Ligand code: SPV
């Protein structure tokens with residue numbers, strides 16, 4: 001009996017997959033190399049079903065003899081490990097992003113003395129198109145909320161971009177860039193107090209109440225499925241924070257970040273913010289532990305934001321506080337600074353990571369944006385928030401158009417700066 005290998009994600013089972021399995025089983029004993037969540041997440045969206053759930057489905061398909069994990073996006077490590085006589089694949093990998101994978105498979109199978117069998121791909125069933133349809137159906141608060149924890153388990157770095165409207169949320173939901181190592185996309189959205197209040201023409205001083213922030217968030221929730229991290233400012237008094245936690249959790253927000261400031265909070269990047277008063281460790285720990293007690297599920301996350309470096313204190317102070325906040329129940333820490341060199345952030349991340357291997361570290365590289373995600377990850381950070389760029393990008397674009405209409409006394413000159421009406425109508429899913 002020949003050994004046949006078939007790699008798959010199997011998030012959505014459709015007749016095209018059943019056809020490959022049936023053909024594979026005709027050739028010999030069929031082993032399915034099921035891509036793990038982290039192998040998939042390194043190249044595309046996290047699968048809707050986790051590995052164990054997908055395994056359970058595939059194991060029960062007629063023709064499958066065995067299911068083994070494929071830990072890597074590339075087939076090569078598993079081909080070398082299991083040494084199949086035949087690998088089977090749909091012929092859809094000849095073009096596009098999978099063609100490099102195909103090349104590597106041919107090379108490896110030649111080295112192993114095995115054979116590659118390609119079968120015509122069943123038309124009408126394209127997994128990524130089906131996944132798109134699934135995401136257009138939507139999500140539930142519970143599924144969305146859990147996604148951040150799932151991502152943290154399988155992805156080394158999580159990439160979050162600020163959304164301040166349904167439209168900006170849609171861009172984050174859908175944008176993809178094909179790079180050498182796979183498709184890059186954003187993992188989720190940041191609901192920023194700075195951009196939310198700026199949108200309303202108000203200062204970032206907790207001037208926009210939670211109810212209003214949630215109304216805006218609803219617009220994002222309604223047209224997206226990716227996880228959301230909410231900027232909770234100081235969280236207010238512990239008695240208020242309890243309600244904030246419950247409300248966010250009920251709405252399917254994955255995490256709230258609260259900062260250890262007291263009094264009138266000002267935006268951390270303002271020149272005068274150094275005068276900001278920090279909470280005592282005890283009072284902030286109390287707020288965190290009250291919030292943790294208030295949440296209904298175990299999935300919601302409360303992340304403690306350290307403002308020591310903003311308030312003119314040193315890395316030692318931030319570390320001392322970070323440890324206390326983690327002991328009080330914080331699920332992660334965010335370290336913030338407006339120092340351009342990034343050296344203080346680097347020191348914090350490295351020292352914190354030495355002691356805490358798995359507690360998420362969130363960074364917001366607005367002023368030290370010369371560092372790449374890979375570099376920030378090397379320091380120890382694993383959630384990277386681009387905190388205000390969508391709003392900062394839209395304002396100059398709108399300003400320029402308004403200015404040019406005034407200058408030219410008509411709108412012809414701004415044509416190239418504006419999206420065609422047809423395109424804007426097609427932008428919104430469901431628009432006919
Ligand atoms: C926000 O986006 O509102 C933040 C991050 O809190 S920062 O503006 O950098 O303080």
Ligand code: MG
Pocket residue numbers: 192193194204231233
């Ligand atoms: Mg803020």
